[in-house]
Amino acid sequence: MQELFNLNNKTLYDIDTTVLITSSFNMTEDAIYFINNKAVVITKDRTNDFYEIPNELYELFEEEDLQNKKELTLIDEIKKKILSSLNSNQKVFVFMNVLTYLDKPFKEKLIRYLKLTNKKMINYTTEIEETLFLDYITVIYDNKVIMEGLKEQVLQEEKILKKLGFHLPFIVELSNGLKYYGLVNKVYFKNEDLVNVLWK
């Protein structure tokens, strides 16, 4: 894999990556690094920015209500920030623990849109369920990389993840249990896939 970024001994590769962090991790330094290296960075900090968003994007994301809304909530602002940033020509989009605030349909549309437009995605999060979205996981604890690898490999490391305070994603935990009882023979990452194997 080609190296995209190297910051504080973290190497981020040319692959959509979840950076799994603990609550004490201050993302500011990383955000500044990414901005200086021409990535689009989305944080939840509230600003007085004016967001220019084409009508097509509002329609594509089915967020037309946001267009003329006056009193924006935190979640509205995050959505507007994201939609306005999609106009950018930059290749890499970094989300600093903001996807966790969004509803699942919006997240799915966003990931689909970035994949379709060949943009790379880096998602910082404390939410283990979000590790299922992207292909690669880097786990940070106390500012150090504890482990990294393809999603399928990292999510096998239940003991390490639990030591760091994370549960496994629901579907991984359930398929591990079913595997133990001999009802399935591998770990699944999508609800539909596991249901279809259990009851064809």
Next chain:
Amino acid sequence: MEVANILENKNQGFIYGLMGNINLTTNYNNYSIITGYRFSGTVKDYLNSNKDISSLKMVMLKEDILNKHASELSIGDLKKISLAKALIENKEYLIFDYFEKEMNAHEKEYFKRLWKRLTNDYHKTIVIFTNDITSFWDIAQELIIVDKYKVINTIPKDKYYDFMDDISKPEIIKFIDLLKAKNIAIDYYQDPKDLLKAIYRLKENTL
């Protein structure tokens, strides 16, 4: 209108879930909104209490954070400090603003236990404002749904399942819904271990 209006006529000493289209504000002295506010100066200055470190321990922080500036801290730590300040000030109402978003599973479990203690032992009223019911549905006695500070629905704990279509569904419920769509007779569970046992029993009966 503000958050206190939502809680008019509500019992004190309870844990409430709150969801809806609002930005939390309050002018009441007995209310604290727990948020990742980036204050100026050090933690020690902000807390105005360099002797009482018990509140820091209660929010899973160590004493060495006292000399740090807000700019050095993560949003998760700022939220914990905001809670420590509310505990020192002994506010009656603690309103958590998307508090769980920066916490991992271990921390979420810890804070749920703390909230229960604060209501049971100290008669605090806890309000958890979130868009994700899964973080608190086992401890919140009631879920209040608002639109611009107007209460549009109040759902008691034993009715959460009936309103799942109106609120974000936990992964386990989405999974059970898929089974039900295949006409599998299965109950709703909150704990993956209980679901696992139920699936095992169902599969065993079909063998």
